[in-house]
Amino acid sequence: MQIPTGRNLGYALAAGALAGLAVVFCLGVALAYAGPGGLRSRLSAERATPTEVPPTATETPVIRGPTLPPSWTPTFTPTAYPTSTPTATPTATPTASATPTSTNTQVQPPTNTWVPLPTATATRATVGRCPATSEAFFGTVPVTGPPNERPGHLDPELNIGLRGYAITYEEKALVELPGAVDPNAPRFSGLFEPNRLPVIRNVYRVNRWLYEPEQCGGDPDGCRGLAERPYRVTMAGFATTPGEEIRIPERAPQIYPGGSKAMVLYAEKERIVLAYTLNDTVANGYVVYVEGVCVDPALLAVYEAQTDAEGRHNTGYLPTLRNEQQLGTASGYELKVAIRDSGEFLDPRSAKDWWQDM
Numbered sequence: 001m002q003i004p005t006g007r008n009l010g011y012a013l014a015a016g017a018l019a020g021l022a023v024v025f026c027l028g029v030a031l032a033y034a035g036p037g038g039l040r041s042r043l044s045a046e047r048a049t050p051t052e053v054p055p056t057a058t059e060t061p062v063i064r065g066p067t068l069p070p071s072w073t074p075t076f077t078p079t080a081y082p083t084s085t086p087t088a089t090p091t092a093t094p095t096a097s098a099t100p101t102s103t104n105t106q107v108q109p110p111t112n113t114w115v116p117l118p119t120a121t122a123t124r125a126t127v128g129r130c131p132a133t134s135e136a137f138f139g140t141v142p143v144t145g146p147p148n149e150r151p152g153h154l155d156p157e158l159n160i161g162l163r164g165y166a167i168t169y170e171e172k173a174l175v176e177l178p179g180a181v182d183p184n185a186p187r188f189s190g191l192f193e194p195n196r197l198p199v200i201r202n203v204y205r206v207n208r209w210l211y212e213p214e215q216c217g218g219d220p221d222g223c224r225g226l227a228e229r230p231y232r233v234t235m236a237g238f239a240t241t242p243g244e245e246i247r248i249p250e251r252a253p254q255i256y257p258g259g260s261k262a263m264v265l266y267a268e269k270e271r272i273v274l275a276y277t278l279n280d281t282v283a284n285g286y287v288v289y290v291e292g293v294c295v296d297p298a299l300l301a302v303y304e305a306q307t308d309a310e311g312r313h314n315t316g317y318l319p320t321l322r323n324e325q326q327l328g329t330a331s332g333y334e335l336k337v338a339i340r341d342s343g344e345f346l347d348p349r350s351a352k353d354w355w356q357d358m
Contacts, residue, residue, distance in 0.1 A: 129331055130331060131296075135298070136296050136299065138296075138302045139319070139320055140317040140318060140320060141260050141263055141318065142316060142317055143263075143278060143280045143313070143316055143317060143318055144279060145280060145281070147316070148280045148312070151307075151310045151311030152311050152313075153266075153268065153311050157281075158282070159266065159271075160206065160271070160273075160289050160291065163208070164224055165204040165206045165207060165336075165338075166204060166205055166207070167202055167204050168204060168232065169203075170232050172201070172203055173349065174350070174351040175349045175351065176350075177351075177352065181353070184252055185251070186248075186286055186288060187250045187251065187356065188238075188337060188355060189250075189358055190248065190323065191238070191246055191247055191248070191249055192245075192247070193247060195357070198240070198335075200237065200238060200349070201239050201333070202236075202237035203235070203236055203237070203349070204236070205232070205234050206227065207228065208227065208228045209223075210224070210225040232347070233349055234348070235338040236336070237292075237334040237336045239333065239334065240292075241333070242329075242331065242333065244329060244330045245326045246290070246293050246326065246327060246329060247323075247327060248261060248274055248288075249274075250323045250324070251286075253276075255278050255320075256278065260320040260322060261276070261320075261323050262274040262275065262276050262320065262321045263275045263278060263318050263320050263321075264299070264303050264320070264321070265280065265318065267300050268295070268300070269294070269295060270291070270292065270293060270295065271289070271291050271295070272290050272295050272327060272328070273287060273288070273290075274321070276288075282340055284342060287339070288337065288339050289336075289337065289339070290327075290335065291335070291337075292332055292335045292336050293328045293335060294328045295327065296327055296329075302319045303318070339354065
């Protein structure tokens with residue numbers, strides 16, 4: 001083996017020193033990574049325990065609009081009604097027969113004294129917004145001609161709710177119609193106290209009733225048909241205040257001595273039908289339908305006392321009313337009124353007929 005000398009020896013010593021340093025560096029790196037507390041231990045610990053990041057609070061945006069004033073709530077003061085009932089006192093009933101009246105020529109009955117039948121006691125419970133008791137007195141008058149054979153609530157000629165009616169978009173104001181004027185026609189202004197021309201809130205068309213079973217799927221009682229013609233409006237809704245007094249449409253001729261102007265053909269809690277004759281039918285003279293009225297409990301009791309268990313008129317008498325006599329109160333904000341003459345529905349807006357005094 002050749003032993004280096006001189007310059008070669010220097011190169012050999014330098015190379016050996018570098019090699020030693022490299023070994024020492026490698027050993028240091030290995031200890032730093034793999035030794036206790038080294039980099040590998042710290043990385044393993046960090047993987048085992050992840051660092052939690054605290055949640056960031058997010059503020060929910062609030063949409064602010066204009067500040068509204070508090071809502072106004074109307075306060076209604078209920079009307080106090082008497083709670084006592086009149087005592088029924090039996091009296092004799094008139095025996096004279098009255099002559100039927102017609103629309104244009106009123107034939108007065110005999111001038112015997114009119115004696116009303118006793119008023120039945122009203123004891124039924126309050127129905128919704130309607131009063132339950134009354135101290136009013138209502139008499140009766142004798143019916144001329146045969147009685148109606150159908151119970152009132154099942155008769156579409158009396159119970160207009162069976163026919164139904166639909167709102168129409170005709171003019172909500174009085175109208176001028178052609179034809180003759182009857183100075184003795186009922187005056188609708190008399191419905192209110194004091195008399196007035198009310199605001200017409202809505203107008204309607206009453207449906208006709210079909211009596212032919214073949215048009216009604218074989219139903220022997222008939223069925224509802226299309227709207228009555230020829231008038232475009234056959235019912236009007238007049239603006240009212242709930243609880244205000246409702247009276248009969250006034251009329252000059254009497255139908256029976258003692259001031260009787262109208263006879264009740266049919267009544268239930270919130271509707272009434274008035275005839276301006278003594279006939280138990282809608283085929284003669286004027287007949288007025290009033291919907292949306294709380295019928296006076298005493299008047300309703302008198303009417304029911306003239307019917308049997310099925311609702312047929314069976315005593316030969318029906319309640320009567322005079323001009324300016326209250327028949328009930330408005331049950332809401334609209335009083336619906338329809339009128340017939342000899343069976344035909346007419347336009348209640350006709351100025352020359354029903355509003356002659358306005």
